[in-house]
Amino acid sequence: xxxxxxxxxxxxxxxxxxxxxxxxxxxxxxxxxxxxxxxxxxxxxxxxxxxxxxxxxxxxxxxxxxxxxxxxxxxxxxxxxxxxxxxxxxxxxxxxxxxxxxxxxxxxxxxxxxxxxxxxxxxxxxxxxxxxxxxxxxxxxxxxxxxxxxxxxxxxxx
Numbered sequence: 001x002x003x004x005x006x007x008x009x010x011x012x013x014x015x016x017x018x019x020x021x022x023x024x025x026x027x028x029x030x031x032x033x034x035x036x037x038x039x040x041x042x043x044x045x046x047x048x049x050x051x052x053x054x055x056x057x058x059x060x061x062x063x064x065x066x067x068x069x070x071x072x073x074x075x076x077x078x079x080x081x082x083x084x085x086x087x088x089x090x091x092x093x094x095x096x097x098x099x100x101x102x103x104x105x106x107x108x109x110x111x112x113x114x115x116x117x118x119x120x121x122x123x124x125x126x127x128x129x130x131x132x133x134x135x136x137x138x139x140x141x142x143x144x145x146x147x148x149x150x151x152x153x154x155x156x157x158x
Contacts, residue, residue: 006126007136010109016138020104021047023136028054032101035060037091039084039107039116040069058094062087069114081116088117092125095133102134109139 007023009016024034034057038045043061051057066072066080088105095103111117129135 004129004132004134007134008109009136009138010141012140016140017045017047017106020106020136020138021051023102023134024051024057024104025054027102027134028056032056033098034058034102034104035091035095035098035100036104037061037087037106037108039087039105039111040066041107058098060087060091060094069110069116077114077116084111084116085118085121088122096130099130100133102136103129104136106138108137109141113139113141 007020009019020036024036027034034051034054036048036051036057037060038048039062041061042065048059048061052059062083064079064083066076066083069077069080072080088108088111091103091105094100108117108122112119112122126135
């Protein structure tokens with residue numbers, strides 16, 4: 001069985017999305033398939049323009065934008081949760097179908113922590129991800145107490 005890692009980039013400030021973008025570029029540069037997914041962002045980040053041009057990289061973003069979590073109504077939170085769950089499902093299924101080397105889920109933990117993803121399903125995927133699939137997760141804030149199957153953790157000093 002191939003060893004694979006869950007990369008976790010967390011902390012306040014900038015640099016987390018840039019770091020996972022670098023992982024994606026490096027993997028694509030070596031001819032590997034990458035699925036790059038952004039949660040809770042507007043899909044207009046400058047790095048996405050470059051990633052969309054790279055062979056072997058598939059960029060997935062949410063079609064509808066919901067704004068900041070704390071500004072959402074209860075109805076918007078339900079709608080956002082359904083949209084983000086669909087995005088998660090699409091990304092994880094595509095990673096398996098395409099035999100991807102790297103799955104980036106930018107701001108995954110923000111969705112997870114706000115209850116916008118099915119936690120059991122997310123944990124099951126991370127524990128039982130396809131053999132050889134590297135997963136990179138980002139979120140603002142402190143590192144989680146426990147990451148299922150994670151073998152690499154990077155925290156940007158605040």
